[in-house]
Amino acid sequence: MIRINGHLGATLLSAFPALASRLQGAETVLTGLLDRSALYGVLAEVEALGLDLLEVRQLTPQRRSPELGDSRSP
């Protein structure tokens, strides 16, 4: 799960075709099944588009891996 500040419109969402999105207050939450390299790809895209990344979190705790496990805020 990736939380981004602001509402992403159709244009920005097209940068994340593999992820489902929903709005939550003033934020956008992207969810989807990502392996490690896909996650880094998404994060690179978030960086390239100058988006305000709030949180990255793994939603299914049973298969925990250190890369996906930690949650960060900017």
Place this chain on the structure above:
Amino acid sequence: MARAIPRLIARGDLLAALDRAAARKVTILSAPAGSGKTSLLRAWADRPGQPHRLAVMQVQRDQHDAQQFWLALLDAVRNASATAGRAEPPAATPDFNAPAMVDRVLSELADARGGITLVIDDLHELNSPEALAQLTRLLTNLPPHVHAVLTTRHDLGLRLHQLRLAGELAEIRGADLRFSERETRELFDASGIALSEAGAALLHQRTEGWAAGLRLAAISLAGHADPERFVAEFSGSDRTVAEYLIAEMLERQPADVQDLLLRTSLLDRVNGELADLLTGRPGSERILLELADANAFVAPLDPERTWFRYHHLFGDLLRLELRRALPGDVPGLHRRAAGWFTLQGQLVEAIRHTQAAGDWPEAARLLADYSFSLTLDGQAQTMQALLRAFPPGAAQPELALVRAGGDLVQGRLDEAAAHLAVAETYAETAPPDRQRRLRVAIASLKLSLARRRGHLAGVIEQVRFLASPVTGQSNEDIALGSDLRAVALMNLGIAEEWSLGLPDAERHLQEGAALAREIGRPYLEVGCLAQLAFASKIRPHATIQRRCREAIALAERHGWGMEPVIAPALMTLAVTMAWLGDFDDCERWLRRSERALQTDTGSDIRLLLHQAAGILHVGRGRHHEALEEFSAAEHLGSQLEGSHALASGVTGLMLATQARAGMPGEARAALAALDDERASSGEIRNACAVICLAEGDPAAAVAAVADVLDGTAPVIVYVTVVEAHLLAGLAHRELGDHRAASQAAERALALAESDRLVLPFAMTGSRELLEAVPRHETAHAALLAGILDVLHGSFPAATEQSSLPPTEELSPGELRVLRYLPTNLSRPEIAGELSVSVNTIGTHLRSIYAKLHVRDRSSAVQRARELRLLAAGRTR
């Protein structure tokens, strides 16, 4: 810069922060996209009174190629230090030596007078761990007057903790770059936008001072009928700043501008012609110029303002919008761009766009067709990145050819052979118009493979195929043909060197060098000349030296003085210096050869390096160290296919050194294992004599060298004959025949005279043999004295010339006389030796004493030794 970029405001606090940071070695601007890093740097650089010259480089998007990165950096440094006129522009090579490149950049920086600030923009785009590691070395070793500024979107794996601990690292981060409310107002004032205090505050709050957001807002607000309403709507929206503002900005542009921005967003750089092509309308250049004037997101790339690039974030947002608004048009746009770049000969961009269009077979065809020229252009790493961009499932058989090329460059010969086999199978089924091209490319790779493996028959076979004439060639085919012919001549020459067809090798390498010069491939010219120097071993040493130095000088002009391509000349010069007894100079050239070869793991070239190092040890009498080097050389030789005439040289050295190091048993056993052809070569006969001498059987030693002395045993170089005479002399001495011993020594001296060889005498341990030669019987007293100087070790280490009072240069005639001074010949005797009058000798002597600032013969000798004027090998 042609014009000041408008809409930038002077951010005084930040400029002062940069000034403070510039007092340290390295400044890093690490902040997210659109924070205004580049604009800040530009404002800082263009500020009047900027005391430092700037070397600015922009890292290309997604740069995987370490060599391209370093070349761009070197170019920027040269332009800034105004040394560009001194040498050829930096050019890429197929075999790139990264550590040497860092040294080159450092030395350019060290040579530059006055302060220089090195600016590397968008360093996060550098996708080469190798290049980052080298950059760390550069940054930690910057000369005192150089400062570096890096900009990046995220922190990089640069290991700069040393600098950090020393307080030499300054950082400016995202929070520092945010616009303050005051700066926000200044920005809008500068753009001529009338906005209330509250409106500006609201906008500042909504964008959180994010530079890109404020600049996008400024574009939309320029000429807006109701700025306050715009700000109110914007702050009432929950959409992200970038998306909201880019949509607003686009909507406010005229239709043709909107269309141009969207359609050209998929290019890394754009010019008017290309934009006309993608929009299908003329007049794009005018639009681009207007955009660049009005808009901080469109920046000209050259002073003439013909090429432009979009700010990365801006371009990325436009590209997303293009994909959403005109999804069906995207592949066609890429296809058109690819066509244009192909016509311009910009193959890398052409292939990238063909890939982006999803035309995988066509992309594979382009890559395979041009893989040869791209390799020669030094784009090997870029090619590997292009290869990785193909989808893993869709196997394009033509790519096997490209993979084989990459394998070859890195010395993975088995993998290269496997990929070549796949390519060959495919070539058989390829359409007829493609077959010839593919076959030619395959043949050229097989040629390199055969050469690196030492498979000489294979080399000849491929060369024959490549030399066969073809009809109906296009211009491109002819250009490719010339490239291939030059490479084929070089490889053929190298193959002939190894099979000791030296005159043929010289001829082909000279032809290859001439062709390379004609078709403007300096890399190949240097390659041929370096090999030519190596193939010159049958020539007088003066010729060998001249060829080595010419090749090295040309390589240095192109900045390749430390690249693998010049290594054969460096090594040949090292060995030549050893033959002349100048072991210190030999060692210097040898160290340089090692550095040049640190990225090349080929058995062939490393064999030569070990051999050269061994020869130096032999000259210095370090038999055990020499043995290690020769063993390593022999081991590498065993990895080459087939037998190599050149290899008997190594084997001979190895056996003789074993015997001299007190291991005659091992040497004898190894000798017995050689086949007859090898065993009958002059080099091996000599080794056999050394073994016999070590075994205490001088009569057998005399017999062993008999074939060498009467000319029936083939020898690689005449030095082998000099050595044979000395071995015979040593054996005669053991047998008690002093007359025959002296005669043999005299013959060796006679042969060694023209090149003033020293090494054979050192190698064979002939000091006592030479000392026993009656001075009045030799016709080579001067050489004899010079050799004994070296053998006594009285040859002084090179004295720093500057620490001695300056001396006027001696004339050739004076030098000739000078060389007789260490002998005990009298003036009339020297006059007799040189066939001049005693008076002439007297004149020369007076002049010598005056020039050397000495009073008598013995101090003249001492002074001449200090100045290395007596070095037997000095021919200059």
